[in-house]
Amino acid sequence: MVGNAEIRFGRNRESKQSDEFEGGLWFVRHFFEESSEEKPLPIWAPDTKRAARARALQGSQPQSLEEDVLRENTSWAAEEAQGNESLEHAFFSLDYQHVQVPFEITLWIMLASLAKIGFHLYNKLPSVVPESCLLVFVGLIMGGIIYGLNNKSPPVMDSDIFFLYLLPPIVLDAGYFMPSRPFFENIGTILLYAVVGTIWNVFGIGFSLYGICQVESFHLQDVSLLHNLLFGSLIAAVDPVAVLAVFEEIHVNEKLRILVFGESLLNDAVTVVLYKLFRSFCEMPAIKTVDVFAGVGKFFVVGIGGFLVGLTFGMIAAFTTRFTKNIRVIEPLFVFLYSYLCYLTAEMFHLSGIVAIIACAMGMKRYVEANISLKSHTTVKYFMKMWSSVSDTLIFIFLGVSTIGENHEWNWPYICFTVIFCLIWRALGVLVLTFFVNRFHINTVTSKDQFIIAYGGLRGAMCFSLVFLLPDFHRKQLFTAATTVVILFTVFVQGMTIHPLVDLLDVKKKRESAPTVGEQIHIRFLDHLLAGIEDISGHWGQYYWKDKLEYFNSNYLQKILLREYDQPKSSIVLLYEKLERKHAIELAEAGQLGHAPSHPSLLNSHRTVIADRKSEDILNPDVLKNIQEILARSLYRIRRTVPAYNRHTLPGETEPTEQAKEILILQHRSLWTEISESDTFSSRKESQKADSYSAQGDSSPKPKLCRSLTVENAEKAQELKHNRSKSVCVISPLQPSGTAWVNKKETEELTPDI
Amino acid sequence: MGSRASTLLRDEEIEEIKKETGFSHSQITRLYSRFTSLDKGENGTLSREDFQRIPELAINPLGDRIINAFFPEGEDQVNFRGFMRTLAHFRPIEDNEKSKDQNGPEPLNSRSNKLHFAFRLYDLDKDDKISRDELLQVLRMMVGVNISDEQLGSIADRTIQEADQDGDSAISFAEFVKLRC
Numbered sequence: 001m002v003g004n005a006e007i008r009f010g011r012n013r014e015s016k017q018s019d020e021f022e023g024g025l026w027f028v029r030h031f032f033e034e035s036s037e038e039k040p041l042p043i044w045a046p047d048t049k050r051a052a053r054a055r056a057l058q059g060s061q062p063q064s065l066e067e068d069v070l071r072e073n074t075s076w077a078a079e080e081a082q083g084n085e086s087l088e089h090a091f092f093s094l095d096y097q098h099v100q101v102p103f104e105i106t107l108w109i110m111l112a113s114l115a116k117i118g119f120h121l122y123n124k125l126p127s128v129v130p131e132s133c134l135l136v137f138v139g140l141i142m143g144g145i146i147y148g149l150n151n152k153s154p155p156v157m158d159s160d161i162f163f164l165y166l167l168p169p170i171v172l173d174a175g176y177f178m179p180s181r182p183f184f185e186n187i188g189t190i191l192l193y194a195v196v197g198t199i200w201n202v203f204g205i206g207f208s209l210y211g212i213c214q215v216e217s218f219h220l221q222d223v224s225l226l227h228n229l230l231f232g233s234l235i236a237a238v239d240p241v242a243v244l245a246v247f248e249e250i251h252v253n254e255k256l257r258i259l260v261f262g263e264s265l266l267n268d269a270v271t272v273v274l275y276k277l278f279r280s281f282c283e284m285p286a287i288k289t290v291d292v293f294a295g296v297g298k299f300f301v302v303g304i305g306g307f308l309v310g311l312t313f314g315m316i317a318a319f320t321t322r323f324t325k326n327i328r329v330i331e332p333l334f335v336f337l338y339s340y341l342c343y344l345t346a347e348m349f350h351l352s353g354i355v356a357i358i359a360c361a362m363g364m365k366r367y368v369e370a371n372i373s374l375k376s377h378t379t380v381k382y383f384m385k386m387w388s389s390v391s392d393t394l395i396f397i398f399l400g401v402s403t404i405g406e407n408h409e410w411n412w413p414y415i416c417f418t419v420i421f422c423l424i425w426r427a428l429g430v431l432v433l434t435f436f437v438n439r440f441h442i443n444t445v446t447s448k449d450q451f452i453i454a455y456g457g458l459r460g461a462m463c464f465s466l467v468f469l470l471p472d473f474h475r476k477q478l479f480t481a482a483t484t485v486v487i488l489f490t491v492f493v494q495g496m497t498i499h500p501l502v503d504l505l506d507v508k509k510k511r512e513s514a515p516t517v518g519e520q521i522h523i524r525f526l527d528h529l530l531a532g533i534e535d536i537s538g539h540w541g542q543y544y545w546k547d548k549l550e551y552f553n554s555n556y557l558q559k560i561l562l563r564e565y566d567q568p569k570s571s572i573v574l575l576y577e578k579l580e581r582k583h584a585i586e587l588a589e590a591g592q593l594g595h596a597p598s599h600p601s602l603l604n605s606h607r608t609v610i611a612d613r614k615s616e617d618i619l620n621p622d623v624l625k626n627i628q629e630i631l632a633r634s635l636y637r638i639r640r641t642v643p644a645y646n647r648h649t650l651p652g653e654t655e656p657t658e659q660a661k662e663i664l665i666l667q668h669r670s671l672w673t674e675i676s677e678s679d680t681f682s683s684r685k686e687s688q689k690a691d692s693y694s695a696q697g698d699s700s701p702k703p704k705l706c707r708s709l710t711v712e713n714a715e716k717a718q719e720l721k722h723n724r725s726k727s728v729c730v731i732s733p734l735q736p737s738g739t740a741w742v743n744k745k746e747t748e749e750l751t752p753d754i
Numbered sequence: 755m756g757s758r759a760s761t762l763l764r765d766e767e768i769e770e771i772k773k774e775t776g777f778s779h780s781q782i783t784r785l786y787s788r789f790t791s792l793d794k795g796e797n798g799t800l801s802r803e804d805f806q807r808i809p810e811l812a813i814n815p816l817g818d819r820i821i822n823a824f825f826p827e828g829e830d831q832v833n834f835r836g837f838m839r840t841l842a843h844f845r846p847i848e849d850n851e852k853s854k855d856q857n858g859p860e861p862l863n864s865r866s867n868k869l870h871f872a873f874r875l876y877d878l879d880k881d882d883k884i885s886r887d888e889l890l891q892v893l894r895m896m897v898g899v900n901i902s903d904e905q906l907g908s909i910a911d912r913t914i915q916e917a918d919q920d921g922d923s924a925i926s927f928a929e930f931v932k933l934r935c
Contacts, residue, residue: 518913532820535810634897660813
């Protein structure tokens with residue numbers, strides 16, 4: 001107890017010299033930069049002996065550490081007697097400092113999460129106002145409260161916190177759940193937008209702002225070209241956090257989403273290089289062309305280096321999970337540890353951490369998912385979603401908090417022109433680049449898509465942190481103000497209006513009459529057909545490099561990185577196996593294959609009904625509207641190439657999987673119906689024959705169909721089904737005497753499995 | 755990999771396929787490597803199980819029908835020529851083909867042939883008419899279990915009524931073409 005008190009006391013003392021007790025935000029002060037030098041009295045200090053002592057000490061100016069320590073020790077020793085007495089009598093005591101740091105961190109996270117619950121309670125709210133706006137709003141309120149209470153600027157978010165703690169979970173989540181197929185199909189376009197587009201934006205904004213600075217009435221002459229370019233480099237970067245948050249609400253097609261999203265992730269490399277380049281140029285007395293070339297070379301180093309670091313860590317992670325068979329409980333930990341290490345390593349070498357973590361996640365995903373157990377897999381996914389959600393919320397709240405304050409210089413012309421130029425240059429960049437892209441691709445990027453890409457270029461917390469990393473020079477506050485306004489503008493104005501604008505654009509194209517029922521059905525039919533043909537022709541396999549990679553993968557990587565060759569079965573395959581077992585048991589119990597179809601057979605009976613129907617019924621517009629609604633609701637969607645990325649739910653819980661399961665069940669039923677009909681037919685024909693093998697011969701196409709419908713390439717599962725179904729098909733048409741045998745055989749074969 | 759596949763496909767075969775289907779040389783070789791990767795039994799033909807092994811096809815509502823379309827009447831195996839012939843229907847129509855060779859046989863990927871292919875997927879009994887039952891079957895495959903039979907019946911009736919012009923309560927190929935317009 002004594003030792004503890006001393007240690008605690010010592011810690012409080014040290015920290016008191018660098019920071020202050022200030023309201024309830026001691027944590028905030030400790031981690032965040034101070035923006036002014038005042039040291040007010042704490043508003044809330046719990047009434048303990050130690051706090052009282054702290055308050056007393058606060059007024060004094062400690063001359064040196066030793067004097068203070070001596071003084072403290074003596075006074076503490078003197079008080080100890082008293083202290084001991086009071087402690088003996090107190091049953092409850094409040095000791096806030098002990099838990100202050102974790103307590104406040106948790107409180108902030110709790111606030112963020114409660115805010116999130118609050119938004120989703122009102123169903124209409126997230127569709128009108130995107131979540132990010134609401135969170136910034138909450139942050140603004142909090143900032144206002146803190147400002148009002150303390151009468152000084154609230155703490156500004158420390159860039160280290162953002163880059164080291166808040167950003168990695170979000171990027172990891174994005175990289176892990178990134179649908180790799182559309183990503184790689186569009187990688188050329190994405191890279192073009194990310195690299196060339198960002199450079200275009202940076203120089204465009206930088207130069208035009210420099211032009212504005214030349215205008216004398218704005219009093220901005222002292223902002224040099226280099227400063228403007230530096231500012232341009234940090235404001236041009238599209239922010240993945242903000243983009244993700246807003247694109248959740250609007251439903252655009254996969255390709256578009258992956259374009260904007262991929263671009264926002266990959267432009268980190270360019271941003272990092274340009275920012276560091278211009279910053280070092282600012283500090284250098286003279287700039288030579290060699291330096292410029294060094295900058296260009298640096299870009300390649302940063303991008304490719306980050307990618308390689310990521311891949312290395314991904315492979316190591318995959319390799320590690322190969323051996324975790326006996327300690328399944330900590331498997332998820334490896335995923336997170338390796339990803340975070342990868343990010344930190346890349347940052348250590350000044351490479352692009354975001355590119356690294358994405359490469360790591362995408363590289364290790366396949367092998368890790370094959371190696372770890374199903375439960376660990378779910379855990380990994382859930383934790384990732386959770387952490388990224390928390391990070392995301394915290395970022396927006398802190399953004400709001402940091403906006404209020406006195407560290408801004410509000411030079412309105414500069415700020416307005418910044419906003420305008422951001423919009424203009426982005427639009428121009430997208431237009432020009434899309435023009436080039438469309439010449440090489442069949443699937444063009446339509447003008448609606450272009451609008452969304454241009455308008456969806458949101459800036460967010462990344463710009464904010466970069467601005468605070470700037471070296472202190474006399475115009476820094478101008479830049480912070482401009483950055484703040486741009487971010488708030490993009491988040492609020494663009495975030496809120498993008499949904500209505502998208503709908504407006506859609507409406508404009510839908511002026512044609514609604515398709516008739518027949519057309520609707522037929523269009524969907526053709527879509528399914530095309531999707532099927534695409535899958536058969538191996539549309540994905542059309543790239544030479546992808547084929548090569550697959551070859552490399554199957555021959556080398558899988559052998560090293562995968563534990564065994566058992567592929568984990570998806571839920572659909574498990575479902576199918578369960579269905580098969582159930583059916584086999586039912587058949588065994590019923591003793592025959594005359595399984596009544598669960599929905600009425602469509603092959604008969606309705607033929608005569610048509611002639612009697614009156615056409616007036618069908619022309620009824622109410623009936624028609626009803627039909628349209630039914631169709632719109634119930635027609636199966638075309639298979640998506642991969643499940644869509646969603647912030648709030650895991651892939652696999654969403655509609656497409658349910659749809660797939662339904663389709664499988666339906667096909668399964670119709671299969672058994674066919675089998676039962678053909679088999680009863682054949683058994684009627686051949687009931688005289690005792691030879692079971694001829695029955696097998698006749699129904700042989702059916703077992704092959706039974707064998708079908710595996711979803712993964714699980715050869716074992718396939719063979720198992722084949723054996724089971726074939727045996728069932730063969731045995732059942734036998735005479736009743738065979739059924740006893742069937743019963744015994746099936747049940748003993750099946751009970752161990754179940 | 756790629757080279758191994760093309761040595762099994764002789765050049766004159768590639769030429770024949772090219773003439774028949776209109777695919778380019780590189781497309782044919784790529785499709786051949788796809789064919790061989792699907793052909794697990796390595797006997798130069800594909801059976802129905804080989805198709806059913808494609809995961810996405812299993813959860814396509816029309817999966818079985820599409821697979822059946824590849825197999826000629828009554829057969830269980832399809833060779834590479836047949837595979838290509840079916841796939842040729844889906845080649846995009848290129849502008850430069852329209853002016854060529856008006857006298858020759860219609861190319862496989864003409865609009866009319868594409869529509870014929872789709873029509874054959876509906877019309878199981880091959881009587882050149884889509885009857886109400888066939889339509890019901892397709893609808894049932896496409897909408898699943900959420901719709902009752904009566905509703906489905908009325909949808910089918912509505913469809914036939916919209917498209918049917920000669921009053922036989924079935925959709926013939928000509929009416930089918932007009933439906934898609």
